[in-house]
Amino acid sequence: MPRIVDLMIERATILTMDASLTIIENGMICVDGDTIVHVGPMPYPADKATIDNNVLPEFRARKTIDAAHGLVLPGxxxxxxxxxMTLFRGLADDLPLMDWLNHYIFPVETNMDREFVFTGARLACAEMILSGTTTFCDMYLFENETAKAASQSGVRVLVGEVxxxxxxxxxxxxxxxxxxxQNLIDAWQGDPLVSxxxxxxxxxxxSPDLLQKANEIAIQNSVPLAIHVAETQFELETIQSRYGKKPFEHMExxxxxxxxxxADHCVYLDDSEIDRIRNHGVRVITNPESNMKLASGVPRIPDFLERxxxxxxxxxxxxxxxxxDMFSEMDSLSKLHKIHRMDPTVMNAVAVVKSATIDSARALGLSDRIGSIENxxxxxxxxxxxxxxxxxxxYNPYSHLVYAVSGSDVSHSLINGKLVMENRKLLTMDLDDIMxxxxLQADRVRKWTAK
Ligand SMILES: [Zn+2]
Structure with missing residues (x-):
């Protein structure tokens, strides 16, 4: 008797992103509940459709998706x-940092409330699902609202109140x-999507006191601690003049x-700082487009990876x-380091796709659950x-993903076993209502920032 599963993806080219970077042509994935229960080749040749009869030796599915023209990969x-901050998009660009912060960002952030954050986070979830993101790590104010928005949208999230x-x-x-x-940690304990x-x-x-207390909470509850570190030259100089130490030396x-x-950004790290984060097993998240747009600098990502x-x-x-759009971000990650090193071989497409899938999962401490397509x-x-x-x-799926695909090419998204987008239609949210x-929130922003 075949096993009945909830969902089967058939006839797909599957980039598993497992440790051997296995690629399966004409493959199938079976999902039951929230879990991947089978990944392997189709038992029939690619030109023989099995959708109509849905008969496979081991599995039979309640729902089948034919991915014959699809490239299937981890979200x-x-x-x-x-x-x-989706609600700030295009509000003010091309300004010096302090002008931007003082005249636009701070006036909005001092006025904002729960409803503002919930609305912005829902908008973000819609954009992320539509462009192939299935998990995000968030830092902001009123983060219980972001957790709620993600949970309702069916998106996986790691959130923390700034x-x-x-x-x-x-x-x-x-x-x-x-x-x-602490209330966030207690309230969302054991949630299938929210950490x-x-x-x-x-x-x-x-302050040092704040940092140590924050770290105590993280250690006591066995949760990660995420923080912006060494993002700008200004920050490096401030920390050195205030504490006589480099940023990670100060944390150490x-x-x-x-x-x-x-550690988010990590732009200004010399050799001693790179050794320090390697020795302590610190994980890094790099944000190339933000670093470019704010003219922050170029982090030594190829050196990090080498070590x-x-x-x-x-x-x-x-x-x-x-x-x-993480596809756009992957493209930028590769090209930023190529031009910076004047070397087209650095940050190749495989390394870049890893950074957006399994390595992001490892960085967030979630790789036991997500980041690759494995049983x-x-x-x-x-x-x-x-x-x-x-x-x-x-010719090469990694190449297309980094240099040619954009977010709008994603047709389906499955998160925690649940289909949240099918043929580009969002199944968990009403897009018109969100927009x-x-x-309406943008009207409030215009009032807050009126001169
Ligand atoms: Zn940030």
Whole structure:
């Protein structure tokens, strides 16, 4: 008797992103509940359709997706973003950092509320599903709203409330911020989609006391600690003049370096700092488009990889990118380092696809569950429709994914075993409603930023 499963993806070219980077031509994936229960070749040749009779020796599915023109891969993992900043997209660009912050970002952030963040995060979830992202790591204010938006949209998320020395429009004084973080951890414990991280903003906005207390909460609850580190020259100089130490040297002296640390950006690291993060098992998320747009600098990613440091990929927020399309981010990751090194061989397509899938999963501490298509892992899977002029012919799937595919080529998305997009139609959310609410929030932003 064949085993009855919930879903079968048939006749697919499957990029598993497993340890051997196995590619299966004319393959099939069976999903039952939230889990991948079988990955392997089809028992029939590619030209023999099995959709009509749906008869396979071992499996029979309640629902079947024919992916004959599809490239199937693990859902992309956006390792660092600020989802609600979708509502800031295009509000102000091309400005010096302090002008941008003081006249646009801060006036909005001091006025914003739960509804604003929920609306922005829902908009972000729609954009992410539509462009092939199935998991994101978020840092912002009112993060319970981001968790709710992701949960309702069916998107996997690692969220943390941003902590800093000054009063927050959400929780007020920092003591309440620690409480809010602990409440998030308790409230979402065991949730199938939502995980919580502790997220102090950065070394220049967080006192040593704050950082140590945040780290204690992370260690006690066995959750990661995500933080912006060494993003700009200004930050490097500030930390050196304030503490007489380099950024990671400062963290090391506070006793807060370890494999639970997710360090976003890491642009200004010399050899000693690179050795330091490698020795402590710190994981890195790189955000090339944000670093370029804000003219922050170029991190030494090829050196990190050479030394075995785990590097995942993120878009950062929509105010500094200005989209959440991880395909576009992969393209930029590769090309930024090629031009910077004047070497077309660095950051090849395979390394880049790894950074957006399994390495982002490793960086976020989620690789036991996601990041590759393997038996026993959660079914976070996307299908890219390759039956397009700009993707025909295909010699090398990694090359197309990095240099030719864009987010709008993704046709299907499955997260935790649940189909959230089918033939580009969102199944978990009402797009018109989301965009209407986004426009209403934009009216508030215009008032807050009016001169
Ligand atoms: Zn950021």
């Amino acid at each position: 992309l993992i956006n390792g660092h973003t600020h989802a609600a 902590l800093f020395d000054f009063p927050s429009p959400n929780y007020g004084p920092i003591e309440k911020g620690f409480e809010y973080t 919580i991280a502790v997220e102090p903003h950065a070394l220049y906005t967080c 002296s506070l006793g807060i370096l370890g494999p639970h640390i997710i 075995g440091i785990v590097v995942g990929l993120g878009t950062d927020g929509c105010a500094s990118n200005n989209n959440l 026993g892992k959660r079914a976070d899977i996307i299908i890219v429709d390759m039956n397009k002029p700009h993707l025909t012919p295909m 209407t609410h986004a426009c």
